[in-house]
Amino acid sequence: MTTDYDVLIVGGGLVGGSLALALKDASLRIGLVEVLSDAERQASPAGDRALALSRGTVQILDGLGIWASVAPHAMAIRHIHVSDRGHFGKTRLDARDRGADALGHVALARVLEDAIQQQLDSSSVTRLCPARIMGIQSGQDSALVALKHCGDQLNISAGLVVAADGGNSTVRTLLGIEQKVRAYGQTAVVVEVNTSKDTNYTAYERFTSSGPLAFLPLERRKCSVVWTLTDEEAEDFLHQGELEFTASLQEAFGYWLGTLSLANRPQGFPLKLIQAERMTDQRVVLIGNAMHQIHPVAGQGFNLGLRDAAVLAERIQIQNRLGEDFGDPLFLGQYAGARQADLNRVIRFTDSLVRIFSNEFPPLAWARNLALMSLDRIPAAKRLLSRHAMGYGIRG
Numbered sequence: 001m002t003t004d005y006d007v008l009i010v011g012g013g014l015v016g017g018s019l020a021l022a023l024k025d026a027s028l029r030i031g032l033v034e035v036l037s038d039a040e041r042q043a044s045p046a047g048d049r050a051l052a053l054s055r056g057t058v059q060i061l062d063g064l065g066i067w068a069s070v071a072p073h074a075m076a077i078r079h080i081h082v083s084d085r086g087h088f089g090k091t092r093l094d095a096r097d098r099g100a101d102a103l104g105h106v107a108l109a110r111v112l113e114d115a116i117q118q119q120l121d122s123s124s125v126t127r128l129c130p131a132r133i134m135g136i137q138s139g140q141d142s143a144l145v146a147l148k149h150c151g152d153q154l155n156i157s158a159g160l161v162v163a164a165d166g167g168n169s170t171v172r173t174l175l176g177i178e179q180k181v182r183a184y185g186q187t188a189v190v191v192e193v194n195t196s197k198d199t200n201y202t203a204y205e206r207f208t209s210s211g212p213l214a215f216l217p218l219e220r221r222k223c224s225v226v227w228t229l230t231d232e233e234a235e236d237f238l239h240q241g242e243l244e245f246t247a248s249l250q251e252a253f254g255y256w257l258g259t260l261s262l263a264n265r266p267q268g269f270p271l272k273l274i275q276a277e278r279m280t281d282q283r284v285v286l287i288g289n290a291m292h293q294i295h296p297v298a299g300q301g302f303n304l305g306l307r308d309a310a311v312l313a314e315r316i317q318i319q320n321r322l323g324e325d326f327g328d329p330l331f332l333g334q335y336a337g338a339r340q341a342d343l344n345r346v347i348r349f350t351d352s353l354v355r356i357f358s359n360e361f362p363p364l365a366w367a368r369n370l371a372l373m374s375l376d377r378i379p380a381a382k383r384l385l386s387r388h389a390m391g392y393g394i395r396g
């Protein structure tokens with residue numbers, strides 16, 4: 001059956017946009033549906049969130065041809081410093097111990113979005129934007145999608161629909177795919193700070209009684225802070241004036257980077273683990289946050305979603321070269337099977353970090369301090385942690 005598109009990607013965020021880039025030279029008709037206009041995306045404060053990019057992610061972005069334009073605006077992480085507020089335990093990871101230049105990089109989401117956009121503008125990918133998906137009907141031969149595009153109703157068909165429309169995925173809802181939601185009762189407060197001391201390419205992860213506090217280096221004297229607090233505490237802190245908020249942050253973090261001052265307004269992101277019950281439907285596959293929205297504590301959400309996109313693109317291209325149908329249930333089932341182990345591993349790791357490190361129950365606090373102290377003394381354990389930070393995950 002002839003369709004309008006071979007692959008229709010719903011959601012032109014970081015993961016959907018990356019998939020479109022990965023498929024742009026595959027001689028396929030690719031459509032990309034995005035609800036936000038370019039101006040709305042540019043104006044969105046969500047673009048200011050800093051993302052810790054693993055080494056694996058940097059390699060994929062390089063393969064997509066965008067790392068060269070992102071790199072001048074990204075900061076290398078050469079050291080990671082993990083500590084527990086009010087306790088002795090701490091550990092340091094060093095890129096040199098791994099024989100590497102960097103354990104990872106930090107870049108603003110906006111920088112990545114712009115780089116993806118620029119590449120897509122000069123490609124054959126058809127962008128349907130601003131457009132919102134209103135309905136989907138998937139059958140054996142094709143999926144039919146109803147869109148509202150610039151005020152008009154549009155009905156289009158595709159061989160495969162990829163849902164990359166984020167944690168509140170409309171595609172997932174329209175298909176009635178159930179989701180497991182675990183609200184952590186926590187909010188990530190994100191803010192940029194200037195520091196009086198040089199960040200020296202160091203990322204700090206500090207565990208406090210209310211939750212983890214991460215300082216990611218953006219510049220030599222500037223960091224992006226992700227402070228995970230209980231919903232109530234976050235609400236209080238977000239209503240504080242600048243001086244009061246800065247004093248609270250300084251008290252929680254200490255003086256590892258000297259005196260802190262705010263560089264922008266703090267924003268709150270409520271934290272949930274959302275996991276779709278299944279990864280596929282007839283001629284539909286879910287990737288990125290549409291499939292799994294995880295806690296940002298370990299900085300893994302985009303890294304994981306990008307691996308979804310990379311593995312899917314690779315498999316679609318092989319299937320296409322063989323002249324086989326990539327909307328076929330067997331093919332989609334094999335893709336889902338290949339991604340499951342990576343997904344389970346990241347969710348388990350992130351979830352245990354949240355549980356262990358946000359608990360002030362004394363035996364747990366002692367146990368994690370012992371763990372941090374022994375990690376600092378056992379090179380093999382440190383190698384394992386830095387390998388995780390560098391993102392050598394399962395490629396599936």
Ligand SMILES: Cc1cc2nc3c(=O)[nH]c(=O)nc-3n(C[C@H](O)[C@H](O)[C@H](O)COP(=O)(O)OP(=O)(O)OC[C@H]3O[C@@H](n4cnc5c(N)ncnc54)[C@H](O)[C@@H]3O)c2cc1C
Nearest residue numbers: 011013014015035052165166288289296299300301302303
């Ligand atoms: C505070 C914070 C810090 C984080 N830090 C890190 C980190 O350090 N490292 C890391 O790897 N990850 C991090 N993450 C996670 C990362 O931001 C996400 O995993 C990533 O953005 C997911 O990308 P996505 O494209 O799947 O979804 P999204 O970014 O949500 O994109 C979905 C896209 O779909 C569009 N859309 C939605 N509905 C529709 C519709 N009906 N029709 C058409 N389009 C639609 C949206 O406009 C959007 O463009 C962090 C997240 C937060 C909140």
